[in-house]
Amino acid sequence: MKEFLAFICSKKILSAAALSLSWTLGAGAADIELLAVNPVFGPDYTLLDLGDNNAVNPAWAGSYEFRYARQTPAVDSAYQRPSGEGWNEEDGMYLGEGGGSYEMMHLQMAWPTLQSSRVIKISGSINPGDTERLKALVQATGFSVCSRENQCPSNNTISLNSPGGHLAEAIKMGVYISVQNFSTLIEKDAICESACSLTFLGGFTNYEGFFFPRRYVHETAKFGVHRPYFELQDGSYSDDVVKQIVGVVNETVTAATTFLLKVGVGANFLQRMYNTPPEQMYRLSPLELSTQRIFVLGRDQRISNLTRRQIFAHCATIYLSEYSKMNPILLANLQTDGSSFITFIPGNNFICAGAKSVASNTWYSHICVEGNCGVSSGLAQFGQVEMSYTDIPDNSPVWDVAVAVDVLGPGAGFREFRHRSVLLKYVRAYADSNNFRTLREMPAAALQTTMPQAYCGEIDGFDPGLVLNVQDLLNRNGLNVGRPDGAAGPNTRRGIRAFNKTALGEDSEKVDIEFLAALGASAESFAGFQLCP
Known part of the structure; x- marks a missing residue:
């Protein structure tokens, strides 16, 4: 990091003539203060488990859940058994000091450390010189005392409330x-x-080859990104100055990308950032944040009702975070019945499934990706x-x-x-x-997820309501698929494939707008099954 910091601090980047590199322009320096009270307390600040593999909940760090993607009861502290319960193998491995890896120990302590840390709050636009002002406050207050370079205590937090500012200074x-090994926090609202x-995103630690996120966002906070932009002062510029400006812009954007790759975000984060025009803002949902190694805080409210569309948005967001692309099979394999759901990608071994507990009236989910599905x-x-x-x-x-499953995986x-009731x-x-116990409760924050833009306009071809219409129309077109029941079983899928082949020349089970129109369905009959109408 030292050489990267030196690059960012160079005069070339910070003070190119006639050029202002920004994401949001703001007047004056940011307000930087040491808070008298840590704001992370009370029911509004519960650590939410959104069920994504990239941001492992520190509360489960030393347990079976952390190593094998299984949930365990909450623990009193990092090295104690579950409160009021006896221990057994399925509850997890509660390890004493020295009994776990560096990664386990760091994650175990992340959440209690945040709750007990001292906090410096930075408010307002970030401008040149603010980092030096932050350093001065840290030194003057004894906020952090490092025993040696890269050996700093982890019980300090920087809280941010800022619309943006100077790009190079922010990096x-x-x-x-x-x-300095600080955690970062975006408080409620x-x-x-x-x-x-x-x-x-600087809230992370690299230690002994392991990456440890120390970044926390409240579910009501707004975390937004867009493409960097620059402004030129009015005037005429020579070719040499224009070349210099272009060079500075390119190097700074490259520096931003390099920094983002170092902080552990995924390729889809970069796509969202660079695909969003400077005059717009892409705000990440709590679930999207959790896929970027960011911990989400909020009220521990559970989900009692889920729509088919909410289920798909949840699964698609996680898939997109893992593979940075849309896969139409994810929508084609979606199956729901009101009390359970599943969708999957065979080639990627991606599974997104869930069920509703009758006893607690709460939805639970189970997510696995290629690295852990089979093992x-x-x-x-x-x-x-x-x-x-x-x-x-x-x-x-x-x-x-x-x-x-045993034979084929x-x-x-x-x-x-697929699309047989036995799978559910x-x-x-x-x-x-x-x-x-081996599924994760779905917090209400998981519903604060919009449909990934890549799927907007797609038809949910196997929604039971639409399948009823398709079955009726297939029968009318001479393809006997049996009594319409809304279930896309083998007979229905064979009928869809046969119609696609004869009417459209495609050997597929795809149900899209072209298929429905050829089948004789009116636009009004399938408009409600189109994503992001």
């Missing part, structure tokens, strides 16, 4: 925050947009062996799913049963087998 401040986002996913491992301990009858078709195994029964059986 410089973010680098300083990282070097605060904003951190534009250049401020770079400063905030540590409880849903994938819930095959013939684990099912043998349940009361599922031997003649139940759920056993067929278990056999397919979760992705390919599920593919054999398998999800339900898995959830019921251990009273939902």
Whole structure:
């Protein structure tokens, strides 16, 4: 980081003639103060578990959940057993000091450290010189005393409430925050947009080859990004000056990208930033934030009702964060029945599933991606062996799913049963087998997710309501798919494939606007099944 900091601090970047590189222009220096009270307390500041793999909840860090993607009861402290409960193997491995990796120990302490830390708050536009002012306050107050270079205490936090400011200064401040091992925080109802986002992302630690995020955003806060821009003073410029300006712009944008890659955000974060015009702002939802190694704080409110569209937005957002692209199969494989759901990508071994607990009237989810679907996913491992301990009858078709998963793996195994009710029964059986303990409760913040733009305009072709119409029209077109029931089983999918082949010359099960129009469906009949209408 030192050489990168030197580059950012160079005169060439900070003071190019006639050029102002900004994300949001602001007059005057930011307000920087040491708070008398840590704001992270009370029911509004609960650490939410949004179920994404990139931002592991520190509350579960030393447990079975952290290593194997399974939830465990909350613990009193980093090294204690669950409150009021006996310990058993399924509860997780609560390790004493020296019993875990650097990564475990850092994550275990992240949340209690934030709650007990001293806090410096930075408010207003970030401008040149603000990093030096922050350094001066840190030194004057004894806010942080490092034993040696890169050996700084982790019990200090920088709270940000800023619309943005000077790009290079924001990066410089973010680098300083990282070097000092500070956590970063965006409080309830605060904003951190534009250049401020770079400063905030400096809240991380690299230690012994491990990356530890120390970044916290309240669910009501606004965290926004857009493309950097520059302003020129009025006047005429020679070719040499224009070349210098272009060079500075290119180098600064490159510096911003380099910084973003160092702070552990994904490629999709860069896409959102550079695809958003300077005059607009892309605000990340709590779920999107959690996919960028950012912890989300808020009220611990649970979800009792979920629509099919909300389910897909949830799953698609997580998939997009992992693979930075849209995959139409994710929508085509979506299956819901009001009390459970699943969608998956066989090739990527991506699974997004969930079920509703009747006892608690709460939705739970299970997410796994390529790295853990076959090895540590409880849903994938819930095959013939684990099912043998349940009361599922031997003649139940759920056993067929278990056999397919054991033989083919979760992705390919599920593919054999897509859009058959037995697949959702398998999800339900898995959830019921251990009273939902191996799934994660879905906090209400998970619903604050908009449909990924890449899917807008797509038809949810296997929504039961639309399938009813399609089945009726297929029968009218001479393709007997049986009595319309809203379930896209094998007969219905064969009929869809046959019609696609004869009417459109495509050998596929795709249900889109062209297919529906050729089938004779009116635009009004499928308008409600189009995403982002």
